[in-house]
Amino acid sequence: MGGPALKRVGIRDVAEHAGVSIASVSNALNRPEQVSETLRQRVRASVDTLGYAPMPAARQLRQGRSGLIGMTVINIANPFFGALIAGAEDAASDAGMRVLAANSDDDAAQERDHLGLFESVQVEGALVAPFSDTHTPVSRLRGRGIPVVLVDAIDDAGELASASFDNVAGGRLAAEHLLATGRRRVLFLGERDELAQVRDRRAGAREALAAAGLDMPGERLARTDPASGLEFGARIAAADPADRPDAIICSNDHLAMGLVRALVDGGVRVPDDIAVVGYDDTQLAEVAAVPLTSVRQPAAEMGRRAVELLLARIRSPRAPRQTVVFAPRLTVRASTVG
Incomplete structure (x- = not known):
């Protein structure tokens, strides 16, 4: 039998250890310019002693953000799509975001399910390497204010930005x-x-x-x-x-x-x-x-470029819809x- 589960250190524990209020700890961690240097050092010492790890995802959700980009690909077993995801993850990480990658596995129904999942977890944007006609679920995402960029495909209707290949x-x-x-x-x-x-x-x-x-x-x-x-x-x-x-x-x-x-x-x-x-x-x-x-x-460059296009749409829904096409070699x- 295993021992008792370790208790997660929370912001209340840090406040008690430092002898300050929870609001002071929150300000010291998230708005350090609003507190004194003495308070910042006091809170930092308690954080280091207790091993406190903030939960950025929870903080972002309170601010109306998930910090997530959804990405669905046709078949992750194909190394091309693995490299595509890796490139997207690099660009997202540089912007302080994370990629929620999903594998359609050559299945249109599974692809639709993934797009529905992206909607439910409130991704900030979605990258779609389409296996099938994704018009309906993509339209639903866009109707919820979630921008979408196609990857390795071009939108024939000219409504979506895309990063693709000739x-x-x-x-x-x-x-x-x-x-x-x-x-x-x-x-x-x-x-x-x-x-x-x-x-x-x-x-x-x-x-x-x-x-x-x-x-x-x-x-x-x-x-x-x-x-x-x-x-x-x-x-x-x-x-x-x-x-x-x-x-x-x-x-x-x-x-x-x-x-x-x-x-x-x-x-x-x-x-x-x-x-x-x-x-x-x-x-x-x-x-x-x-x-x-x-x-x-x-592949990796295409993934990175797709994230850049998506971030532009996240920051400004009125940003121009770009179609980036890579040349073959x-x-x-x-x-x-x-």
Whole structure:
């Protein structure tokens, strides 16, 4: 059996120890300019002796603030979204705020629940990397005076600020690279009509191939994770070499990792037999068994910029709605050039 629970030291304990009123302690901690230096030192000595830790969240709520930014992402298992959250947390911390991160896990209902949670805990603003049509819950947040910024997506209606990526240009860049290395039978792996980001990547790649007089078939997947890549890669490795593509563009690095693993295990040479391009250029791309060529999305920078846009809206609801779009860059590694 454990011992008795330790009693939390409160502001009343500090006041009794210092021999002053609770109001004096509150002023010394929160409005030090209103009290004497002697009182400040007296209260500080009691705080240090007792180990008192103020509760900023409670203080902020009394002031009508939560100090929280809500953030929902599509799938936190994907390293891209982990980096996106990390960038947002850095920027929020610099502003004295915290990020309440939520994982939709490729589930529209779960995404709606998270947005409802943000409303109930009174976040000061919300960052949404949308998995689905979030119009209704986002409208409800905005109706409560909670500003919203889209991340990794653009608001077609032009009502919301956003920090996103030029995915059409990114898809085009991947396809043009494969064409330059002599590939002609290119497959797009991980089509998902519910995700605008993936639709744009596919469209950009198809544009580049069409300009070269080539078609690009696509493979639709329910999830774009390593397990799906492993499953599809095993099928390709088992197929007749004459029926295989000579290059595959994956909708993200997460999927590409599983694909490359299965191809190599199945005796398919990457890139000699099949070249593979990923998307996001996560840290894992560089350290993979076959280092992965990938279209770089500056995830952490995007997260930081999104918070800056949101803070501007929190401070001034009339602030201009900005649309920030990051440009693509291709990082070329062994999965396409050997």
